[in-house]
Amino acid sequence: GLAALPTYSRGAAVAQFLFVNGRPVRDKLLLGALRAAYSDVLARDRHPAAVLFLDCPTERVDVNVHPAKAEVRFREPGVARGLVVSGLRHALAEAGHRASSTVAGAALGAFRPEGTPRVWQMERPAPGLRAAAYSVQSPQGFADGSPGFVPSARVEPESVEAADDRPLGAARAQIHENYIVAQTATGMVIVDQHAAHERLVYERLKAQMAEAGVAAQALLIPEVVEMSAAEAARLLDHAEALARLGLEVEPFGPGAVVVRTTPAPLGPVDAGALVRDILDEIADAGDSALLGARLDAVLSRMACHGSVRSGRRMSGDEMNALLRRMEATPLSGQCNHGRPTYVELRLADIERLFGRR
Template sequence: MNTAHRNIRPEIRQLDEACANRIAAGEVVERPASAVKELVENALDAGATRIDVAYGDGGKTLIRVRDDGHGMTPDDLPLALSRHATSKIDGSDLLNIRSFGFRGEALPSLGAVGRLAITSRALGADGATITVTGGRVGQVRPEAAQQGTLVELRDLFHATPARLKFMRSERAEAQAIADVVKRLAMAEPYVSFTLSDVSTDTPRQIFRADAAQGALFDALEDRMAAILGREFTDNAIRIDAERDGLHLTGLAGLPTYSRGAAVAQYLFVNGRPVRDKLLIGALRAAYMDFLSRDRHPVAALFLTCAPDLVDVNVHPAKSEVRFRDPGLARGLVVSGLRHALANAGHRASSTVAGAMLGAMRPQTAPHASPPYQMDRPSAQTRAASYQLQAPMDMAEAPAFWTGAEAVSARHDSPDVGHSVPDDAPLGAARAQLHQNYIVAQTARGVVIVDQHAAHERLVYERLKRQRAENGVAGQALLIPEIVELPGADAAQLLALADDLAALGLVIEAFGGGAIVVRETPALLGQVDARALIRDILDDLADLGQSQNLQARIDAVLSRMACHGSVRSGRAMRLEEMNALLRDMEATPHSGQCNHGRPTYVELSLDDIEKLFGRK
């Protein structure tokens, strides 16, 4: 740096309003999707029951949000464009936030970086409009308008062209806008939403969700079906748990209905969409025992509490929150999800059967002509055909019908499996195929069970129950291992010493920042204690609570279950197969193996008949 400049004392200046608004816009309006989020949240705070969003060129040239909310009077419009002017709070208590917006920064920030026009009419008042371009506010003018507010933002970032260089493609920006609208629509199932692309002369509707009706869970399922598809709601379980002022509701996918990336996880705090590391870690921990590391759960979870139990004023974008008691929030998510998954019992996702039907369905020529009516058998012909298909008496069976066919016939006879209840969910075993797959008949169709995967899960759950009842035995190290750590890390670990001891890891203070490891879990065998301690600390830094040691122990129990379960290739007697089916019905999580794969597939009789063209 030049010496002359170093000796010049810099002068402190008061930035003008336009510059201050552009700085604020850098925090609040990162991209077009951020502008849409602020405007839609304003509409929701205004009590809107219908919100229509339109964009042009990925939101770069136009963003339009129309609502039927309370609206604003002509006197309100200039004030709404002033920084820190808001109707949401009175400024006396920043912890009592009951609205989406409260900072009073969105509209002046948008007006500072684009061309903004607001048209509004409140009940009993005249309609009016106001414009602002690059921070310069125009005059209020009368305008014919319906009750509610229409906001149009054109040429976003025209006043700060450097920001345009950081914009992504129009397709990526449009996708981000759709994601924002859908997340807010999830939080408000009783509000109608539409999203349209008006980049061309022919507008194209991207998304529509009509206001749901009925009770909360019914409305939530309808809205989730509209956004995530009926397949999700068909394969999700309802979550409803409460503890010490926190209430968790929502829908969570079965472990067998998972994704290869964490792209379908939607978290809300007091109706506000958030991307919170604590809650994401809790969701992952809840499914830790059911999914392999490369699979991710699908969930939409809503955590509600009194406003003073959570701080939403952490960041101007309001996408992060801070709980007064983080451990309570995390524990509620983990326990609530695990309890609901346990109550799901042996249930597995219906998509498994759908995939199987797709694999079994015969391929047809792409341009095959439909069959002529004369090619379809008449009703009388079909009836005669079905009569011939009726089971014959074994005494009348042809001489060549022997071996496996005779075994199958015996399994199909009425007295086989007579002790199985008619309403047993997994039915009565009829046969074993390839010494690995159990075929059972239910009241509604057929179930095919992977005997090894199913029994592996049963043994694993039994081992976990034994661990919970008796604890994890530790093995004393012949030479205790001393691990040097920063003082804060050592204190954090020692605060968890009792919890770690219950899992077989015994540590003690060793002066300064060092700890000494005296015992490690016997189940793990020979273990690198230093590396284990580091992994636990990494978990604590990432999630606020370590699951690493328990995950390692569970992995050992899983391997033990694999070796102790019925192997593939072993012939099973009918009573053994039925005993396995009854065990599955009585054991939580038996619908998936230890790695999240399904243990059985169920095909309805209707689906089977469709495969054979009967329906």
């Protein structure tokens, strides 16, 4: 079948088509398997797009359980569900850092002029902006800007190691202390540094969890976090699972817990804010969710606290290191909520915007 990248998610389950032995079905088991396969890369209010074809011997599936034959019953439902989930997750992992091409299309659409003609002559800038523009255009050269002008972007010197031939290119600038602009062999890439690093931290936490649990770092001074008695009880019910994630919490009287360790991969972190976010995630997931799903949700919240924040200035080496890690990490084309981590603009499309093609 065909499965769309997570960045091509929809607001409703309108782009999901399932076939069993060539017959179209709307089977709850298969729809649940499809959602489970994308649970790690989509927000709860987003739905994947896919067309899946399942073929199996007729004696292993009963097609007469629904009057309209819209549902089926498998003799081994666990096997059928497992095949769908594992197959889709392997396919998504093989996509690597790719994001949907519709992301770039939407970005280019935002650049294009509106349908209503604009009267440019009447859009006169403020006197201060005109003075700054005249100063920049003065004979002493374009590099001598106005004394009071503070740029919102920083240009990096060209790296010694050429990386333009890499899929995500070489970092050339950082804009608004949040977006990395990189040059590729065929165009340019704009990366959301927080969203991209959040995904990288999340994948690293999951890898550590799968091996031997997340490493913990002890707090020099344990931090007491106050909350309601019910919230403290709910959090302590998951204390053993949280300890495997590197977060050790203990009761500290009525309506409070004490945090003794935090996950080491996160570095310095606000333990109180981390605990409250995890508590919200536990309450949101509910007791019906499987333990593995709850742990992944908690890891996702932790990754947000351990990622590069918006507003942080990054050096050229740091930006290039982030790009290289994105290229080597599966699913890095979207953040933990399914939003794109980067937008790629082809040189041909950029030239078309300026009427050069």
